[in-house]
Amino acid sequence: MARPRQDRAVRTRAAILHAAAEVFDELGFSGASVSKIIARADATQGAMYFHFKSKEDLARAVMNEQGEGIVMPEGEPGLQHLIDITLHLATELQSNVLLRAGVRLAVEQGEFGVQDDTAYQEWAARFHEQLVAARDRGELLPEVNERELAWVLVSCYTGTQLFSQVSTNRADLPERVALLWRYLLPGVATPEARARLVTGPGAAGTARR
Amino acid sequence: MARPRQDRAVRTRAAILHAAAEVFDELGFSGASVSKIIARADATQGAMYFHFKSKEDLARAVMNEQGEGIVMPEGEPGLQHLIDITLHLATELQSNVLLRAGVRLAVEQGEFGVQDDTAYQEWAARFHEQLVAARDRGELLPEVNERELAWVLVSCYTGTQLFSQVSTNRADLPERVALLWRYLLPGVATPEARARLVTGPGAAGTARR
Structure with a gap:
């Protein structure tokens, strides 16, 4: 029974992170707010604070996970x-x-x-x-x-x-x-x-x- | 009679610009405030707004005059x-x-x-x-x-x-x-x-x- 809940948590975190990226990309750090990010992610405040402590924490996650999910071109290393x-x-x-x-x-x-x-x-x-x-x-x-x-x-x-x-x-x-x-x-x-x-x-x- | 007043205006502008640079260097744009800059420059609000319209205007001046006053090394161009x-x-x-x-x-x-x-x-x-x-x-x-x-x-x-x-x-x-x-x-x-x-x-x- 733990599995679906975990999957959902992963999806929720990803949705919040993506919404945060959109808001930071448009408005920068100081223009962004947690409430805007929650609204954009269509998430609850509880879900947000379960995954991220603060706006700083969100920014750090976006910054340090920036390269994830990029589909790189194929080719031999070199x-x-x-x-x-x-x-x-x-x-x-x-x-x-x-x-x-x-x-x-x-x-x-x-x-x-x-x-x-x-x-x-x-x-x-x-x-x-x-x-x-x-x-x-x-x-x-x-x-x-x-x-x-x-x-x-x-x-x-x-x-x-x-x-x-x-x-x-x-x-x-x-x-x-x-x-x-x-x-x-x-x-x-x-x-x-x-x-x-x-x-x-x-x-x-x-x-x- | 115009000359000394002009010299003073030039010095006041330079003092405000230098104070702004110190405050921006320490606190970044959003951490800086016009009141902190005025206090650091030991200037009046009137002098400040005579030379610069806003914090944005000060930031732009610091940004675009960043290279002024640097004593470059001597040498033949090349x-x-x-x-x-x-x-x-x-x-x-x-x-x-x-x-x-x-x-x-x-x-x-x-x-x-x-x-x-x-x-x-x-x-x-x-x-x-x-x-x-x-x-x-x-x-x-x-x-x-x-x-x-x-x-x-x-x-x-x-x-x-x-x-x-x-x-x-x-x-x-x-x-x-x-x-x-x-x-x-x-x-x-x-x-x-x-x-x-x-x-x-x-x-x-x-x-x-």
């Missing part, structure tokens, strides 16, 4: 797959509300008195995984340190999406991510690997050899 | 000077309150309903100036587009300082900026120029040939 992931994230940032809100809160977290690099570190870990595969495939230059480069990529990506958001509401983000790779790859990939890599926007998920 | 500027800004971001607050507000501007890329564009223009000089000196690879690269640099720098701030309160920012250059330079500078460039933290302002 540099091309890493490029495809970053291009895919650029389009997700235009439409995926949990990712958008999570990124917004991670960037603006100073505004609600939080200093938490979990979201940054999780992206660094995901990028690092691809770089380790790229190393195994002989795609990286000998002087590349996979861990350092993962930080550099997360840093550059964070700033790229922020500048693009402020300038164009992220309309030009895929082009800017492709541009970033154009300038980074010569310090990252072997000439042989570079000759094979596709970095243009729209490359993600397209067939290639 | 790639080394650009690197020195970015390393110098990394240490300024640890202590210069107008720059710190301006960058914080530029990053968190969504929180107060602003979408204004002036600050980003101004840094891009400053970086572009150095890249044009670098091109004249033959330091850039033929495939580099100075304007695009200036955007890429501002993007990467913005994210680097943000990740460093969230992770270490910017304690490791100079090292992270040096690291960024290590990965970017192969796609930017000719091998001859790269052999001469110094990117380590602490390089800014030191004598070199």
